Amino acid sequence: MAEPAYIVTSDSETTGEEKPSTFSEIAIGIDIGTSQCSVAMWSGSRVELLKNTGNQKIMKSYVTFKGNTPSGGVCSQLSHEDEMLSGATIFNMKRLIGRVDTDPVVHASKNLPFLVQTLDIGVRPFIAALVNNMWRSTTPEEVLAIFLVELRAMIEAQLKRRIRNVVLTVPVSFSRFQLTRIERACAMAGLHVLRLMPEPTAVALLYAQQQQQNAHENMGSGCEKIALIFNMGAGYCDVAVTATAGGVSQIKALAGSTIGGEDLLQNMMRHLLPESGNLFQNHRVKEIKRMGLLRVATQDAIHQLSSQTSVQVDVDLGDGLKIWKTVDREEFEEVNRKVFEKCESLIIQCLKDAKVEVEDVNDVIVVGGCSYIPRVKNLVANTCKGKELYKGMNPLEAPVCGAALEGAVASGINDPLGNLDLLTIQATPLAIGIRADGNKFVPVIPKDTAMPARKELVFTTIHDNQTEALIIVYEGEGEKAEENHLLGYFKIMGIPAAPKGMPEINVCMDIDAANVLRVLAGVVMPGSRKPAIPVMEVRMPSVDDGHGWCAEALNRSYGASLDLVTLQNKA
Amino acid sequence: MDVLSLSSSSSLSMCKPFQSHGLPLSKQQRVSNVKFGAVSCRVTTQENLYKVLSVSPGNATMDEIKRAYRSMALQYHPDVCHDPSMKEESTRMFVELNAAYKTLSNPRLREQYDTELGQRSKVMSVGVDHERWRGSKLQEEMIEVKTRSRRRMAQKRGISGTRMRSQNMKDRH
Structure with a gap:
């Protein structure tokens, strides 16, 4: 019987508990980056990266729409540059997935050489590829799924068997809603997500394995080592602080932001052609071509600036528009000063959250495509008080190797030599809580809590005889509720009539090992030990597309009538 | 395993920590489960945190606590527990282990x-x-x-x- 191409695991489109498999299939590690992608798996004795038919270990993440059969960067032999100029190629889907059209990241994507249209009303953006002079609409999930189907075919051809379970790496700053979109894309491609691993935690696991091997070789005691991991790719920048010993990587803190090589590129494009934003507004065929040309030229210049101190940019954009300019490294660094400052602040924040002093860091690891940029290496080393950077890892392959290790561990594979006696104790990258105390975000599970986690907080009513309460669940770090990602909401009904402040409303949040979040709410009246109404259990995220509207709509309809406050003496 | 043998206070067989901690079967756990269904969802039982980590209350050093936590995590984290029927139990156990570690490591x-x-x-x-x-x-x-x-x-x-x-x-x- 053929396996269904679409595997829907639940109504909410998220993956549930792992189903017990009849045989121990090793989950494949996949690192889909904003611009590049790689695949690796545990081969029985070590992690091996899989190559495509073009003998590449690192493949470009894009999909080209042509006629009826879109093709991705896995096996496409055409040069990326040519395709990019035509408008038929969609890339950067990792930056667009799960975002609404009011998101600044989506707005910044409007000068990519394909169509990203925003109506600025909080719905998903309109994304389309130019095929035979027609805009063919698509979604980031679809593009990712097409790419994954191609990737899956490549892996299955090499392994000569079907694959199903995968471990994917994701940016630290992804919201849980964005994670469901990644899971959705995998389901569309017939893949089951065993784990979604924040990228630096995958690197941390590889580091844990390396440390364990060193400890074996040196007969060392395997004492605790603290590592700071800085990962900057095209789309995202992530930082993790991990404490490692005996093969266990304990994530102490995570920090992440949507800044990356794409920002460096766009800032440079604006620097080379200040009116570029206006020039490309209408997305005519000629404009798309110009956009592509400028992009390629700028990208080349940035790459060259990693090895040389100045570069000559010489590009003819057509119709007499030419750019002929010498750019030196200082100029590039100045144009992107804010991006680099943000990187520094992420490192400082992560160390602070981990309660680790720079002096106590044993190793500083820099990975990701941007790790080749001298300024990036310098800023990490300087922020870590000039510590020498760790040399034992390939900056482009480390995350996927970590994902492959996690895949083997989570699939229950044993290694007789003990190379898989590993474990990652993950931490929540963002706080999860509810709107209460006015318009505040009150975390129930704080940021950097070890997972699986279960925490609760007690709230109470703000009006006399308030019989209903709205539980609006957010995820993030913002103080005000609306500064965070909305995950879902539900109403508690039938609270017994009582003076305000009397009913105890227990809100409990539970994250299991598969990172599934459940929110439970119950009502207890003082003096009673039994709940006044049945406990409600809601799996989150429960929001769908257009969720940007929901919080506003709730506020408009209910105001503060169903609000809650934290019960101080119970907190 | 030398860490675990330090648990003189509990004089328990360390090869069967599930039983030794009495977690899955203890009355306290059952009480807690009932409570959860009824009112609250707290998982922490009244277990002594030192017993949870199998370390000696009086003189366990920070290093011993950390090592005990890691070695127990390697055994009971849901990621390394591959019996689906034990998954929930190991999750609960690990949450408890975390709570104990968070307190005793500070x-x-x-x-x-x-x-x-x-x-x-x-x-x-x-x-x-x-x-x-x-x-x-x-x-x-x-x-x-x-x-x-x-x-x-x-x-x-x-x-x-x-x-x-x-x-x-x-x-x-």
Whole structure:
């Protein structure tokens, strides 16, 4: 019987508990980056990266729409540059997935050489590829799924068997809603997500394995080592602080932001052609071509600036528009000063959250495509008080190797030599809580809590005889509720009539090992030990597309009538 | 495994920690489960945090606590537990392990807990349902502003006393 191409695991489109498999299939590690992608798996004795038919270990993440059969960067032999100029190629889907059209990241994507249209009303953006002079609409999930189907075919051809379970790496700053979109894309491609691993935690696991091997070789005691991991790719920048010993990587803190090589590129494009934003507004065929040309030229210049101190940019954009300019490294660094400052602040924040002093860091690891940029290496080393950077890892392959290790561990594979006696104790990258105390975000599970986690907080009513309460669940770090990602909401009904402040409303949040979040709410009246109404259990995220509207709509309809406050003496 | 053999206080067979901690089968756990279904979803049982980590209450060093945590995590984290029927149990166990580690790996929280542990055994000896100790962030912050002086300690006992009383009053309702 053929396996269904679409595997829907639940109504909410998220993956549930792992189903017990009849045989121990090793989950494949996949690192889909904003611009590049790689695949690796545990081969029985070590992690091996899989190559495509073009003998590449690192493949470009894009999909080209042509006629009826879109093709991705896995096996496409055409040069990326040519395709990019035509408008038929969609890339950067990792930056667009799960975002609404009011998101600044989506707005910044409007000068990519394909169509990203925003109506600025909080719905998903309109994304389309130019095929035979027609805009063919698509979604980031679809593009990712097409790419994954191609990737899956490549892996299955090499392994000569079907694959199903995968471990994917994701940016630290992804919201849980964005994670469901990644899971959705995998389901569309017939893949089951065993784990979604924040990228630096995958690197941390590889580091844990390396440390364990060193400890074996040196007969060392395997004492605790603290590592700071800085990962900057095209789309995202992530930082993790991990404490490692005996093969266990304990994530102490995570920090992440949507800044990356794409920002460096766009800032440079604006620097080379200040009116570029206006020039490309209408997305005519000629404009798309110009956009592509400028992009390629700028990208080349940035790459060259990693090895040389100045570069000559010489590009003819057509119709007499030419750019002929010498750019030196200082100029590039100045144009992107804010991006680099943000990187520094992420490192400082992560160390602070981990309660680790720079002096106590044993190793500083820099990975990701941007790790080749001298300024990036310098800023990490300087922020870590000039510590020498760790040399034992390939900056482009480390995350996927970590994902492959996690895949083997989570699939229950044993290694007789003990190379898989590993474990990652993950931490929540963002706080999860509810709107209460006015318009505040009150975390129930704080940021950097070890997972699986279960925490609760007690709230109470703000009006006399308030019989209903709205539980609006957010995820993030913002103080005000609306500064965070909305995950879902539900109403508690039938609270017994009582003076305000009397009913105890227990809100409990539970994250299991598969990172599934459940929110439970119950009502207890003082003096009673039994709940006044049945406990409600809601799996989150429960929001769908257009969720940007929901919080506003709730506020408009209910105001503060169903609000809650934290019960101080119970907190 | 040398770490685990330190658990002189509990004199338990360390090769079967599930049983030795009595977690899946203990009455306390059952009570907690009932409570969860009924009112609350707290998972932390009244287990002694030192027993959870299998370390000696009096003299376990920070290093020993860390090593005990790691070696138990390697055995009981849901990621390394491949029996689907045990998944939920191992998740619960790990959450508990985390709570114990969070408290005992923080010198201030540990000192606070040790004090409460002393009080708790006193309270228990007079047969009063003791307050559940939780290493919540708020509690941590609370502790951070506390000094270690005797006067403050006395004050804290006063607070605990009030809490205990309100608990009693609740029970009488």
